[in-house]
Amino acid sequence: MIIKNQKELKILREGGKKLAAILNEIAHHAVAGVSARELDALAEKLILKAGGKPSFKGYRTDNVLTSYPASLCVSINDEVVHGLPTDKVLKNGDVVGLDIGMWYKGLCTDTALTVLVGSGTNKLIEATKKSLEIGIAQISAGAHVGDIGFAIQNFLEKENFGVVRELVGHGVGRAVHEDPEIPNFGKKGTGAELVEGMVIALEPMATDGSPKVKISPDCWTWVTRDGSRAAHFEHTVAVTKDGAEILTQL
Ligand code: MF3
Ligand code: CO
Ligand code: CO
Numbered sequence: 001m002i003i004k005n006q007k008e009l010k011i012l013r014e015g016g017k018k019l020a021a022i023l024n025e026i027a028h029h030a031v032a033g034v035s036a037r038e039l040d041a042l043a044e045k046l047i048l049k050a051g052g053k054p055s056f057k058g059y060r061t062d063n064v065l066t067s068y069p070a071s072l073c074v075s076i077n078d079e080v081v082h083g084l085p086t087d088k089v090l091k092n093g094d095v096v097g098l099d100i101g102m103w104y105k106g107l108c109t110d111t112a113l114t115v116l117v118g119s120g121t122n123k124l125i126e127a128t129k130k131s132l133e134i135g136i137a138q139i140s141a142g143a144h145v146g147d148i149g150f151a152i153q154n155f156l157e158k159e160n161f162g163v164v165r166e167l168v169g170h171g172v173g174r175a176v177h178e179d180p181e182i183p184n185f186g187k188k189g190t191g192a193e194l195v196e197g198m199v200i201a202l203e204p205m206a207t208d209g210s211p212k213v214k215i216s217p218d219c220w221t222w223v224t225r226d227g228s229r230a231a232h233f234e235h236t237v238a239v240t241k242d243g244a245e246i247l248t249q250l
Contacts (some may be wrong), residue, residue: 001171001179001180001192001195001198002171002173002174002178002179002198002199003195003196003197003198004173004197004198004199004238005197008107008173009197009199009238011104011105011106011107012107012109012173012199012236012238012247013245013247014104014105015052015102015103015104015105015107015108015109015247016109016111016236016247016248016249017247017248017249017250018050018051018052018102018104019050019052019100019101019102019104019109019111019248020111020248020249020250021050021250022043022046022047022050022100022102023098023100023111023112023113023248024250025042025046026039026042026043026046026072026098026100027098027113027115029042030090030096030098030115030117031090031117031118032089032090032091032092032117032118033089033090034089034090035085035086035087035088035089035090036074036076036083036084036085036086036087036088036090037085037086037087039072039074039085039098040070040071040072040074040085043070043071043072043100044057044070044071044072047071047100047102050102050104051104052102052103052104053102053103053104054070054071054072054100054101054102054103055101055102055103055108055110055176056068056070056071056072056073056099056100056101056176057069057070057071059176064219064220065219066219068082068220069084070084070085071100072085072098072099072100073085073097073098073099073100073112074096074097074098075096075097075099075221075222075230075232076088076090076094076095076096076097077094077095077096077229077230078223078224078227078228078229078230079097079216079221079222079223079230080097080164080167080205080207080213080222080223080224080230080232081097081099081112081167081203081205081222081230081232082099082220082221082222083097083220083221084218084220084221090117091117092117092118092119093116093117093118094116094117095114095115095116095117095122095124095125095229095230095231096114096115096116096117097112097113097114097230097231097232098112098113098114098115099111099112099232099234100112101176107173107174108172108173108174108175108176109172109173109236109247109248110172110176110201110203110234110236110248111201111234111235111236111248112203112232112233112234113129113232113233113234114128114129114231114232114233122231123159123208124161124206124207124208124229124230124231125231127155127156127159127161127206127231128156128161128204128205128206128231128232128233129231129233130155131152131155131156131184131204131206131233132152132202132203132204132233132234132235134151134152134155135148135149135151135152135184135202135204136202136235136237136244136246137151137244138150138151139194139200139237139239139243139244140194140239140240140241140242140243140244141194141195141196141239141240141241141242142193142194143193143194144188144189144190144191144192144193144194145180145181145182145183145186145190145191145192145193145194146186146187146188146189146190146191147186147188147189148169148182148184148186148202149182149183149184149185149186149187149191150185150186150187150188152184152185152202152204153184153185153186156184156204156206161206161207161208162206162207162208162209162210162211162212162228163184163185163204163205163206163211164184164205164206164207164211164213164230165183165184165185165211166213166222167203167205167213167222168181168182168183168184168203169181169182169183169184169200169201169202169203169204169234170182170200170201171198171199171200171201172199172200172201172236173199173236179192180192180200182200182201182202182203184203184204184205194239195239196239196240196241197238197239198238198239199236199237199238199239199247200236200237200239201234201235201236201237202234202235202237203232203233203234204232204233205230205231205232206230206231206232207224207228207229207230208228208229208230209224209226209227209228209229210224210225210226210228212224212225212226213225213230234248235247235248235249236248
C-alpha cells in the first residue's frame with residue numbers, strides 16, 4: 001500500500017483541480033453532432049495547455065497487446081468504460097461516459113463522469129453519481145475497502161441497477177493503477193484497511209439491466225452483455241484522518 005507525502009498531496013491537489021476543470025469543459029462539448037474523436041482531441045489539447053500529459057495514451061495492460069491510443073475514454077450507451085474514441089457521432093438521448101487521466105508534475109489523477117446528450121435527466125446517471133458520493137462518505141482512516149463496496153452496491157441494487165464487478169477502483173498517483181483494488185461491491189469490515197495519506201480512485205459502474213460485461217472486438221471497450229446502458233463516475237480522493245479529500249473537483 002502506498003502512502004503519499006505532503007509534497008505529493010500538494011501536487012495531486014493541483015493536478016486534480018486542473019483535471020476537474022478539463023473534464024468539465026469536455027462535458028460541455030458533449031452535444032449532438034460532435035464525434036468522440038473530437039472530444040478526445042479537445043482533451044489532449046486541454047491537458048497539454050494545463051502543463052500535463054495524458055496518462056491513458058500509451059497505457060498498457062497485460063491482457064491487451066496494443067497500448068491505449070487516446071487521451072480520453074468515451075463510452076456510449078452499452079459501452080461501460082474504456083471506450084475508444086472513434087468517429088462515432090453523439091446524438092440526443094445518448095448516455096456518454098467520459099474518463100480522463102493526467103500526469104502533472106510526475107503524478108497522476110483520474111476522474112470520470114457520465115452525461116445525457118441533449119436535455120432531460122436520466123435515473124441511471126443520477127444514481128451512479130450518487131453511489132460515488134455514498135462510497136466517498138465511507139472513507140476515513142481505519143475504514144475498510146469493503147465498507148466502500150458494500151455501500152455502493154447496497155445503494156445501486158436497492159435502486160434496481162446492476163453493479164459491474166469485472167472492473168474496480170484502485171490506488172492512483174505514482175502509477176495509473178496502484179494497489180489496493182476498490183471493488184464496487186463487498187462486505188463491511190473486509191478488505192484492506194484505509195490509512196491516512198492513501199490516494200484512491202473510486203469508480204462505480206452501473207447498468208440498467210444485467211451487470212454482466214464483456215470486452216468488445218476492439219480489445220479495449222467494455223460493453224454490457226445484454227445491451228443495456230451503463231453509467232460511470234470517478235473521483236481521485238485522498239484518505240484523511242476523519243474523512244476523504246476529493247482531489248478531482250473544481
Ligand atoms: N481511467 C481508467 C480507470 O479509471 C483507466 C483507463 S486506461 C485506458 O481506471 F488505457 F483504458 F485508458
Ligand atoms: Co478513470
Ligand atoms: Co480509474
